[in-house]
Amino acid sequence: MKKRNVIILMMLAVFAFLYPLDQADAAAQTLKPGATSGDVWDLQYRLQVLGFYPYSLDGIYGNRTTRAVRSFQYQYGLPADGVVGAQTWRALRKYSVNAIELDLLARLVYSEARGEPYVGKVAVAAVAMNRLQTKDFPKTIRGVIFEPYAFTAVNDGQFWLTPDASAYKAAWEAARGWDPSSGALYYFNPNTATSKWIWTRPQIKKIGNHIFTK
Numbered sequence: 001m002k003k004r005n006v007i008i009l010m011m012l013a014v015f016a017f018l019y020p021l022d023q024a025d026a027a028a029q030t031l032k033p034g035a036t037s038g039d040v041w042d043l044q045y046r047l048q049v050l051g052f053y054p055y056s057l058d059g060i061y062g063n064r065t066t067r068a069v070r071s072f073q074y075q076y077g078l079p080a081d082g083v084v085g086a087q088t089w090r091a092l093r094k095y096s097v098n099a100i101e102l103d104l105l106a107r108l109v110y111s112e113a114r115g116e117p118y119v120g121k122v123a124v125a126a127v128a129m130n131r132l133q134t135k136d137f138p139k140t141i142r143g144v145i146f147e148p149y150a151f152t153a154v155n156d157g158q159f160w161l162t163p164d165a166s167a168y169k170a171a172w173e174a175a176r177g178w179d180p181s182s183g184a185l186y187y188f189n190p191n192t193a194t195s196k197w198i199w200t201r202p203q204i205k206k207i208g209n210h211i212f213t214k
Helices: 003-018 038-049 063-075 086-095 099-113 118-132 141-145 152-156 165-175
Strands: 186-188 203-207 210-213
Touching (some): 099 141, 099 165, 118 141, 118 165
Antiparallel strands (some): 203 210
């Protein structure tokens, strides 16, 4: 096995040790007003990303958090009771990211699309978000990104490069719902693509060096 492949496998092993459980597999803790557990920070961050919580994170499930939860529940067709149970957690995890997941998304953007126009960076992040919301793909950002052979940058190790500010901004905007890819689930560079299968996918548009497809 090549030395580079060994290094990549070691990085993946370290990541799996630090974050051993996908959130989709974790037991959802029911949160109610008055809660102060670590999950409240996660909740507030997700609501902030989606624009429902325009305040500083404090880890306290107070009136502001309750109003934000109810607004989210109402907009996504859930019972607007202000309680975050399993159903609300599933919706939050489907349409938002937490701080760790945003970092993963930024790494994907930087490793796959650095050098691309900014809108192309957002589009790459949007593809990951679109997969998260599609039943044929894993149910977490981590699962989407680390699905075997899903992204070249994960396979060749570039994923572990340190993202720049532009990558984080692009990841944030995609997580908030901006989708320049118009619903794409795949993308490829026609100058370097070696897969014949990717050329069979219905093409949506070209942004920079990438063609985005269904």
